[in-house]
Amino acid sequence: MEYEPSGLEIFLTHLAFKFCGKSVYNSFADRLPLKGRERVLDFGCGMGTVAYYTVQKLPYGHLTCLDISRRWLNSCRKTLRGYKNINYLLCEFPELEDESFDVIYCHFVLHDISESDLEKVIPALIKALKAKGIFAFREPLNETCKLNAIKHLLEKNRLFLKNSRITDIPIMGNALESLYIKE
């Protein structure tokens, strides 16, 4: 399947997770406004790099890990083994229950999706977000066109910017991190 990662990609991601997990992935999970009871979606979870830190902030909540790749999702199950409050979804265009999540986040995912697919994916994600729910993303800053398309689609679908910052992430470089709220 064309979306499956190579062995090298998986190996390098494991290295980044092992040696820079806190500075790269936990730094994003830390910025999610979580109190511990929320229902959260990690869209494009990969091997569970961010999910590993997010689930620890959800002692009474629930995390859904979604990915298009079977191989990444299997790897994610291994990363998160032992946690009971997680379910795993293998799909490309999310078919999710309306207004079922308090927080949805994407970490280095949206820039990989074509603009025409983003036009389907972003509204589907927003539909699955509860009123006052949070949509968060972190994407590479040099993907200017894609970032503009993402911002446009979020605002067109009635999300409002809560805060935004540029951050320099070890290994990955400059990225834009934004939090939007659904009115």
Ligand SMILES: C[S@@+](CC[C@H](N)C(=O)[O-])C[C@H]1O[C@@H](n2cnc3c(N)ncnc32)[C@H](O)[C@@H]1O
């Ligand atoms: C660069 S990786 C990032 C993985 C993880 N979020 C992280 O930061 O380590 C991008 C991930 O998005 C997934 N992905 C790409 N397009 C997708 C789509 N349309 N639906 C779901 N997942 C997708 C890929 O399979 C991959 O796991």
